[in-house]
Amino acid sequence: MNVFSALRAFRELLPVLRPEWRGMLWSYLIGTASALSLAGLTVLTAWAVGHAVVERTPPGPLWWVLVIGLVLVRAVLTWREMDVSHALAYRVLARLRMALFDAYARSVPGRRREHSGYAATVAMDDIEKLEFFYAHTVAQLGASLTLFLASLVSASVLLPEAGLVVLVGGLVVASSALYRARAARRLGEQEQRERSALSTRIVDALGALREVLAYGLAPRIIAETDAATARAAAIARRHELLSQLVTAIRELVITAVVIGIIAVSSSAAGVLAEGAQARLSPAELPALVALALAGVAAISDATATLTRLHPLVAGAERVATGIGRAPVVSVPERPRPLPTGPLGLRFRDVSFAYEGRRPTLTSWSVELAPGEHVGLVGPSGSGKSTVIALAARLWDPLAGTIELVTPDGTGIPVAELDDAALRDAVALVDQEAVLFHGTVRDNLLRGCAPRSDADLTAVLERVGAAAWIGLDDELGEGGVRLSGGQRARLCLARALVRRPRILLVDEVTASLDPATEQAICDVIAGFPGTVLVASHRAQTLARLDRLVDVTDITGVTGVVPAGRTGGA
Incomplete structure (x- = not known):
């Protein structure tokens, strides 16, 4: 399963969430504005430090107005982002649960002899994770991509070579999602299967509590539960180690991008060669490094988020399959009224x-x-x-x-x-x-x-x-x-x-x-x-x-x- 197939699994649930599209867009816009405000504060601070160190000039009144304004805007946007995303999360959770319940009500699992414990796992586990994805993660991914593009354009305008470094660094960081992706996906699916089986086993035990006590099955069930939990934990540890390895690679790439920005900026500022014509003031170097770092770090965060979605993809597919179940009771296009009297x-x-x-x-x-x-x-x-x-x-x-x-x-x-x-x-x-x-x-x-x-x-x-x-x-x-x-x-x-x-x-x-x-x-x-x-x-x-x-x-x-x- 590649990134495109994963995105397809999440896209299949979007029709159910159509009434929440406006809220998702609003959450993205607020998140993006908040991220841009933070990046602006970082760049302005680096700009002030560069001028103070190189030119011995303190920041002027306009700088203070911009910084104070961005701090206030950032505080308001952070509060508003939490308010909007949490309200959206509850609505997404309710819509997915209602859609799944409606699908099961129309298809009646009993006819298919399905396992009610599995259905409970889907409803209580997968949907809660999907709620966070649609209410928070989608907006975060969109904000990160927008911040990267803004950083790329700004760096290219200031110094084309710096824009090229940001672009190459961003592409390399994004490609890290492919590194050991198959192994990560396999581990994520194994972990999800183990946890689903564990949930099913617990639901079975609770539903047959009298039989469990009457036949003395409690020790056996506890032992099986411990073993299943240990297997799931072991898989989770392997998955986390692999994730940490990929994260280390991304950090190395980000470090290389910073070094590359410093190199091309220093060259453009004439720092590396005496007498060379300067196209950039040395005082601007910290601001340019901060700008590039903000963009590459944003794409790194987005890539890290995407690589953690493997266990969630299976859940999205299960929920989509459940919601898309064929009804066993047809719905009439033009329902007829029921006559009064005995029937x-x-x-x-x-x-x-x-x-x-x-x-x-x-x-x-x-x-x-x-x-x-x-x-x-x-x-x-x-x-x-x-x-x-x-x-x-x-x-x-x-x-x-x-x-x-x-x-x-x-x-x-x-x-x-x-x-x-x-x-x-x-x-x-x-x-x-x-x-x-x-x-x-x-x-x-x-x-x-x-x-x-x-x-x-x-x-x-x-x-x-x-x-x-x-x-x-x-x-x-x-x-x-x-x-x-x-x-x-x-x-x-x-x-x-x-x-x-x-x-x-x-x-x-x-x-x-x-x-x-x-x-x-x-x-x-x-x-x-x-x-x-x-x-x-x-x-x-x-x-x-x-x-x-x-x-x-x-x-x-x-x-x-x-x-x-x-x-x-």
Whole structure:
């Protein structure tokens, strides 16, 4: 990977950051002005020293005005640069995170059986480093290049030979980015892989903390983590040594540039040969050396920054790949409105397969009338959860259509509906539904229109939760303080608060005790809209209008459970 391919990786993320382009330009302009102010102060100081030593003349009033003015300007610009770049950094961080989250929300990693730990690594590690690059490093690189060009032009105007030395020195310094670049890139990629694998291992361990403690895996995980950390540290040391070597070479080049400037300036000033015609006052030599040094040092800093970007390139490519993921749910160009009133569900010749696996559904059809309560049955892995996910439009089928059906039989494909309207009409209660950190009220109102506390309390009473929890109670991370049955009740309550017209339930009673299962079934049975339940529990299925076997591709072999004769 060369410099151009690295820059290409960073350029791929620029469309996501389009709203921040103005801020990035503003940061560059302020940074450039600050760098030029500092260079101006350095050159003026060297000029004053040269005249004081050679001509025994102190600096005049104009010099003091310029120096004091530049000091004040530099102070203001430094403060302003920090203010602008920090604000920009937070906005860049937010935009990249939102773009990545949106991409994963549209593509649903679960369908691809991806590793959530890897996704967390991308979100929390790579993006934080990229935030610094776009908010700070880009402006610094632009300011350094501008300062070098200003130094080159100024030196060339004052003394063409000095301009030539600055140009050659700058090119040699810039070419140092190619020295051992392949080795540095390889070490950077190795370090990034080790750190990503380490993050994934830690995420796995934290996500399975009970199993780790139950099986006594903590010592082994700690040992593996220590070993991985040691490997990453060893690679980082080798990378740093190589970086220090290249830095030493740059410093030698800068020293050679200073010597070259002194030589050509001394020659032009007639210092090296008596009687030679002087084209430059000896008093100007320090100022010219300072000017050349500022330019070459700027290009040296820029080159050093570029050589440290190798580990970041892989991160930029991962984030760009994540943001560019193909959605599994298409977005309609002209969304259709959702009609009012009861809604049913219709599956027409639906086929679906997870990536790299045989089809789960093939030309599967079934219809639920508005208000009907239907259960999905079949062996594990037969596609019950897939049907629920398709009905909730977490994924789009590979073939066929899924429709919402009005009482007169009119079907509206869910792929043509406005997504917000669809989410208001269809609620999902999943076996692995997550409760968010925060209060009960916060969780009930997630993605929901405002509801009064009285409405929320009524829903808690409806699911039998009001007796043991209140709206202001904190749930902890993932509802860790709750039992499985309590979590199931709150997840069901969260769905009911939305006042949906279709309720989708996936194995929510799978691990519940009989009493809790009965309570959940009572709530589902009393739901006034359409219900589609995936379950293998007889008690859960017994309260439904009919059952549909997902292994029957026609979807018409419904049976009425014993003891169930009416609708919902």
